[in-house]
Each structure stands twice: as C-alpha cells, then as structure tokens.
Amino acid sequence: MKRRSFLGTMVAATALAATSTASLSADWPKRPINLVVPYKAGGGTDAYARAISAAAKGVLGVPVVVVNKPGSGGLNGANAVVGARPDGYTMMMTSGGSFLLSTMTRDTKIDALDSFEFVAQVGQLRTSLMVPMNSPYQTVQDVIDAAKANPGSLRWAHSGRGGFHHVGGLGFLAQNGIEAQDVPFKGGGPTRAALIGEQADFGFLGVQQLRGFEEQLRALAVNSEDRDTIMTDVPSFGELGIPFAAVSSPVIVFAPKGTPAEVVSAMEAALAEIAAKPEFAGLLAERGTGPVYAGGSDAKAGLAAMKADAAPLVQSLTN
C-alpha cells in the first residue's frame, strides 16, 4: 500500500513535470517582464515604455519593468536584447526609425528587420519642420525660397546625425533641391532650446516637442503624407504638396529571435489591449504623442518600406 502510493506520487510528479515543460510558454507570463529601452530615462521612447508599464496593470498580471540601457545610439540596448534568453521575459521597446538607421549607418551585426521578432507597434514619432517664433519664414515655401536665394547660407538644427530627424531633414533638402548647413545638438530638448534661442534658422524635431511651446516655436509642416493624429493643427508636407522623404519612427516592441510564437502572439494581444486603454492615451497626450497600434507583421512591413525610402539618403550620409 505504502509502496503503491509512493509510486503513484512519483508518476504524478513526473507527469506534472512533463506537462509543465510542455506548457512552459502557455504559463507565460509568470515573472515580471523586463522591457529594455535603449535610451536614457526621460526621452520620448522612454515615455511610451513608462506608459505601457503603468497601463499594463490588469492586462498581463505581472509587472512590466522598464530597464534603460542607453549608449551607442540605441545599439547598446539592442545588443543586450539580441543575446538575451528568448523566453519572453526580456523584450525591447525602441524608436524603430532611429534603430533602423543606426543599423544601416553603423558597423554592426544587427539587422533591424531580421535579428528580432516583431511583437507590435504601439506609437509613432514624427519629425517636423519648425522655426523660431520671430522667424521671417511663415510657410515652408518661404524657407525653400530663402535657401534657393542664398544656397548654403541657412543653418538648421537637429538632434544628432544619423537619427531620423536628421535623415528626414536631409530628405526634405534633397527632394526640394536646396542646400543648408546642419548643426547637430545632443537630443531633442537641447535642439528645441537652441531653436527657441534662434541659434539656427530652422530645425527638424519631433512634432510633439511643440506641446507647451506654442508661443516660442512655429511648426510649418509635419514630415508625413497626413497630419499627425495628436498635433492636428500642424499641416503635413503631403497636403502642402511639398516633396519629402517618408522617414518617421514607429515605436516598436521587439523580442529576441527564437521567442516561442505563442509568447509573441500573447504579448501582441496584450499590447493591443493596453494600447486601446484610455489610461495609456491619457498618459501620452501630455507629451503630445498618442497610441498608434499595429500588429507585428504590419510593423515589420512598415519598417521595410522605410528602409527602401531611406537607403539613398543613408548612402549620401556614409560616403
């Protein structure tokens, strides 16, 4: 009797062990999920991650912990996640446009389209053409005319060479056949301050940076076909009929290659639910951004299309 019950326990235990191995990914998530942000705390992408973390309550059942791993233009964090265990507990949220461009311009083994699983897109950062409030330029055409009258005399500010604001600005210059000297600053905040202080004639910076500074800056156009979903007062290059390069930055969540498909789709579903929460939109609205959701395959297609658009501009950058 005793032996039988012992055997029974053994069998039960083995069976339990077997099922738990098989359903390792079905149990996901059991532990907190680390969401790596390859930028410093306080930036635009970081804000998205913090909003996801705050709005994830009640959706995932475990906390989402934001881990900042800044450095090397976002490649430092990407390198850490590409080698992480693909168990669904380490993922990366990054500014897709900047990430794509840095893998194209820098010497790295990482390929933005192939080195990760695309989980979902939760937001969109767009760049825009802005001038100081006292600037003589009232429209985009004024800027183009001034640049054509005196080629190379205008100065324009952006947040760092190789970033999507810079490449977007280069695209605008190239498509309109004008020349201007760029002055790179370190990050969005300093770029905005430099433009307010009239250290440059115009600048390319995130359209959300206008929020709260409407009295200091004038946004002439957002660098896209249609208007931004949040900053709806700013006209788009598309509606103005001014040629531009379709470079923007989708905020995308990536998982390491080899993460079980069911974990990726469970996270995709969870992110869809979080992105639809009014709480998430509310947290982002304060910063002038908002939720823009797309599934993993759509996000990948969007980034692939941008790669094709940016390739000739990047070519000119690395030569």
Place this chain on the structure above:
Amino acid sequence: MEIFPALATVITDPTLLFAIVLASAVGMVVGATPGLTASAAIAMLLPITFYMSPLFALAFLYVIGKSGRYGGSVAAILFNTPGTAASAATQIDGYPLARAGKAGKAMKVATISSVIGDLMGDVMLVVGVGFIAAIALKLGPPETFAIYFAAFVVIGSVIGKSITKGLASALLGILVAMIGLDPISSEERFTFGSFELSNGIGLVPLMIGVFVLGEVFAQLEERQKSKDAIKENVTDPEGHSLSFDEYKPCIPHAVRGGFIGAGIGVLPGLGSAIAAFISYGEGKRRARNPEQWGNGALEGVAAPEAANNAVSGPSMAPLLTLGIPGSTIGAILLGVFLIHGIQVGPTLFLTDKELVYQLFACGMLGILAYGLIGFFGATQVARLILKVPTSVLYPLIFLTAFVAAYSARGSMFDVTVMTVAGFAGWLMRKFEFNVAAFVISFVLAKGAEETFRQALLMSDGGALIFVERPIAAAFILIGLAAMGFRIRSIMKERRIAEGGHGDA
C-alpha cells in the same frame, strides 16, 4: 513672493515633512556609498512615485537628488572615492584631512558649505527663475564654448611643479575623452573596432580607477619598500570638532563657490563637477595659503562643496521653463512631471505655479534636513570608519572599487576600464604626472569640443564668431586674463625660488 505661503503649506503638512527627512537620509546614504548614485536611486524609486500625489513624488525625488550630491562628499573624504562625479574636487583636500585624523572636521566643513551653497542656489532660483531661463536661452554654442575655455584655464591652478608633465596629463585626458562617437558626425573614433569603446569611457569607472585603485597600488608599493606596516591614519582627538574660528576663513570660499555654482547651474549641461573644479581653482588662486591646498586645507573642501550644491537650484530653471535637463536627475524629474500630467514649459508658471513653489519650499527644507543629519551624524560615521585599521580598510576599499565600477551601469566593461585606469593612475603618480589635470580635462573636453564645432558650423566667418558675439568674447577675455595672471605668478615664484638658491 510666492515662496512664503508655499513654505507655510509644506511646514504644516506632517507627512510631507516626514517624506523630506526620509528623502534626505536616503539621498545621503546612496550618495555616500561608492557605487550607488542618487540618479540610480531615483531611477529605482521612480515607479513607486506613480502612485503618489505629484508634489509628494517630486519633492521626494528632488530632495534625494540634493542630499545625494552632498552625500558624495562623505565617500570622497573618507575613502578618496568620489561618490558622485561632483565630489571629485572635494577629495583633493578632503582625503588628506582624513589621513591626518581630521575627517570629522572636513565633513563638518563639507556639510556647512553644502548647505550655504545649496541655499544660495535655491534663493537665486526663487527670486530669478524667469530671468535665469531668459539667460539660458541667449547662450548658444559659442557662449558655452567660451565658458569651457575659461574653465580649462582652471587646470593651471592644479598643475603642480612640472608644467610640461601637467600639460601632458591634460592632453592625455583630452585624448581619452575623444574615444567613442564623434559628437558632431557620430562616427567612431579611437574605438579600434571594439563595440564597447564606441560608448566612450565612463567618468565614474575612470575616476574610481585613477583615484582609488591608483592609491591602493601606490600603498602596496610603499609596503614592499619599507617592511613596516602601512602608515596608519593619525588619530587626532580634536579632529572631529569644528570651531567657528576654524570655519571663518572658509566662509568667503563657500560664498564664492555658491555664486560660481549658481552661475554654472544656469547653463544646462555644464554640470556640478565643472562648478566644483572652477570654484576650487578660483579659491586656490585667491587663497592666502595656496601651498596648503592639496595637502589638507579646510578651505579646499569648502570651495568645491558649496559650488557643486549651488548648481542644483538654478539648474531647475532651464529644466522647468525650457525642458532641458542639466543632469540625469533633471531628466528623470522631467519624466515625473509628465507622468503626473504637468506640462513642463514656459507656461508652467502660469498653470502650476503653486505646485512649483511648494516644490522649491520642499527643496529648502530638504537642505536643512540633510545639513542637520550630516552635521551630527556624519562625524559618528567618520569616527567608526577611522577605527578600522588600514590593513583591513584598504582591502575593503579595493573590493568596493570593483563593486562601484560595476554597479554604476551594470557593465563588466566598466570594470576593465577601472582596472586599466587604476594602473594608469599608479604609473602617473609614480612618474609625477598630474592626475587631477588629467581628470579635469577629461571632464571638460567632450563639451568643449562639441560646442566648439557647433559654433563653427553656425558661423559664416570661422572662429570670428567667438569675437562677434559679445558674451562669448567676454568669457574668452576672462580666460585669457586668468591665464596671464597665472603665468605671471609662476614667473614670480620661479624668481623667488632662484633667489632662494642664490642665498644658500
């Protein structure tokens, strides 16, 4: 004067007062522990503050930032380990004082000076927040570079006996600062294909290596030479108390430091380490006893400590009105504002005036709290630490150096950097190169290069832009004048020294 009703509100709220005292204590502990920094602590505590009221959350983190900057001086004095980059200048005189058994005295001077500097900065912030923001906007890359140029001259005051070796050390610092991504073109420089190097050399591991490991290696060598035990720290029964007569000569240095720090704080991005070094350099230049500076002068602790804390207040002005963070802590605070739905920008003082002034009031109370805790508590800590024999203390410091280098960014590569820097620091000491000049020029070089090249890109006439813009020209002139004075005083010292030889 919106500050007075704000102060009254804060004082009558016991939970808020408790939070301020708690934050002061937390900040001091993390600041004083090598390897823990106030910015790391704030980043860790950030998620908790999502569930607090905005004022409570902001006050808690703001006070941790303030007292953490002060706490860094404790580690600098006791272990020669800068707890924060800002306290690197404090250890130049603080550590020799501790070795002479006057750690308690040094820590009390650091505490009083920090409180003076911090309060000066906060008063300037409250009085002139709008004005400060207006100045910060007018200062573009050419002006900022001119200030860096003037700051570089400070190296002259720590350069020591051999000018050639001092300049060589400074050049080495600039060279090491070049490693990583080019600030303008974003291309890799001196990385030799290594991914880790593309991130640049971190200030914290570099300083820990040069100052702490270098010192431990030097002690090891000393012990090999003389068979006796390592020189024990001297115990001085009077070393822990501080009389007013002893502090009196420090007051002008603390006040000058306060002004320098507050001025630097207006400029986003320059940071408290630079303020501390400039204040130290200026203090030494004007001191009646410059030969004592570097060997344990109390004034040499007062000058940098007042300056690095005075940065805190004014740096809030560009942060709140322009959204430019001057430090990591500033960047995180910016995030907290936004998380709580408060839009930072020029309209902040219209929309959330009350909250902002209450935050400033909390900051001032926080200064008093860490001042009291520090003045009465830090001495006790110093007493305990100095009872530990050096044969136990040095291995402990050695171990802490590794933990500190790793934990700052969680990077094993930083540990390698620290170890290499340790050997470099030891060799530099051995061959009498100037370690301080090396570190200061490392700190200054990055920003100086970036703003110099930005200014040239902006200019139509090359370097003429520095003369065309009046504020930039003024700072360049100040730098040149300081250099001239310095050269003259060196010549004078030389002549006196030669004259002395003639008599012998």
